[in-house]
Amino acid sequence: MEKSYDALLLVSFGAPESIDQVEPFLNRITEGKNIPPDRLKEIAERYKTIGGISPLNSNIRNLKKLLEIELANRDINIPIFIGHRNAEPLIEKTINDMNEMGISNCLTWLASPYSSYSSCRQYTENIEDACSKIGANAPYMEQIRRHHDHPGLIEPAADNLRAALEKLPSNKKTALLFSAHSLPVSMADNCRYEAEIRESSSLIADLVDPENKLPKEIVWQSRSGPPSVPWLEPDINDKIKELASEGIEAVAVSPVGFPVENFEILWDLDHEASDEANNCGMSFSRADTVHNDPRFISMIGDLLCERINKPIHAKAGLGAFSSQLDKCEEGCCPNG
Numbered sequence: 001m002e003k004s005y006d007a008l009l010l011v012s013f014g015a016p017e018s019i020d021q022v023e024p025f026l027n028r029i030t031e032g033k034n035i036p037p038d039r040l041k042e043i044a045e046r047y048k049t050i051g052g053i054s055p056l057n058s059n060i061r062n063l064k065k066l067l068e069i070e071l072a073n074r075d076i077n078i079p080i081f082i083g084h085r086n087a088e089p090l091i092e093k094t095i096n097d098m099n100e101m102g103i104s105n106c107l108t109w110l111a112s113p114y115s116s117y118s119s120c121r122q123y124t125e126n127i128e129d130a131c132s133k134i135g136a137n138a139p140y141m142e143q144i145r146r147h148h149d150h151p152g153l154i155e156p157a158a159d160n161l162r163a164a165l166e167k168l169p170s171n172k173k174t175a176l177l178f179s180a181h182s183l184p185v186s187m188a189d190n191c192r193y194e195a196e197i198r199e200s201s202s203l204i205a206d207l208v209d210p211e212n213k214l215p216k217e218i219v220w221q222s223r224s225g226p227p228s229v230p231w232l233e234p235d236i237n238d239k240i241k242e243l244a245s246e247g248i249e250a251v252a253v254s255p256v257g258f259p260v261e262n263f264e265i266l267w268d269l270d271h272e273a274s275d276e277a278n279n280c281g282m283s284f285s286r287a288d289t290v291h292n293d294p295r296f297i298s299m300i301g302d303l304l305c306e307r308i309n310k311p312i313h314a315k316a317g318l319g320a321f322s323s324q325l326d327k328c329e330e331g332c333c334p335n336g
Contacts, residue, residue: 014084015054054263116193149319152299158207172249180257182220186336244280
């Protein structure tokens with residue numbers, strides 16, 4: 001049976017857009033976590049180093065504009081909303097606004113295509129909490145399926161990594177690095193996050209280096225929390241030092257875990273990893289994210305069309321597992 005929706009909600013982590021927003025933003029994301037003040041000050045200084053502005057929110061707004069054009073070209077006339085977990089407009093406020101406008105049946109798209117508590121289920125809980133406060137009249141919310149292996153993600157990421165690779169000296173021994181946000185091992189053990197990152201990376205690598213001539217590594221970034229808690233490894237900076245000791249002279253990095261450019265990319269990759277490579281005498285090149293690519297925008301349109309039985313433009317998935325999952329399984333991705 002054909003299903004209809006009267007809105008699309010784009011959901012992301014959210015970020016500060018000025019220096020004066022940094023402290024309230026950090027207080028919000030660390031509320032109840034007993035983070036030492038010195039640690040918060042250190043993170044605030046990182047934001048100030050790049051002007052206090054993360055590109056995430058503006059990139060989501062631009063994605064919304066491009067998607068409005070995409071849907072209009074497909075004769076799909078529904079409003080698109082934005083809701084962030086940690087910045088205005090907050091998820092709860094946006095859903096309240098939608099409710100006041102009479103929205104009754106909404107599809108949501110999350111800015112991360114990967115399955116984990118922090119990249120998927122926690123957002124679902126945020127949405128459920130917002131709806132529970134409204135009560136019985138709250139909009140019915142459904143989530144677009146996970147899509148780590150969709151060609152609209154994989155093919156632009158491959159093109160961007162290829163472009164980054166071409167910026168490096170051709171006579172240097174080069175490795176490809178695929179970087180994603182690390183997770184506590186206890187959380188990663190209860191979801192498909194690591195497997196999906198590895199499959200996405202493998203699909204990208206097959207397009208960039210089909211003859212498998214270059215060394216390739218999955219690396220992790222942006223870990224936090226006490227050192228006593230194990231997180232996914234290796235850290236990208238540790239891997240760069242290790243590769244340098246093995247004779248690698250250049251690295252091209254794909255931010256595979258981040259389709260939309262954000263602060264973590266600017267700091268962890270463009271600042272810290274780039275500096276580490278330079279300290280090791282290595283050339284460094286980072287691939288662009290995919291959020292502006294027409295194929296990525298078309299992918300979101302396809303994921304919507306899958307739900308309403310309209311034609312799609314690309315094959316649903318390139319990977320080996322679960323690309324057809326319409327809904328998250330109940331109890332999936334617990335917070336380890």
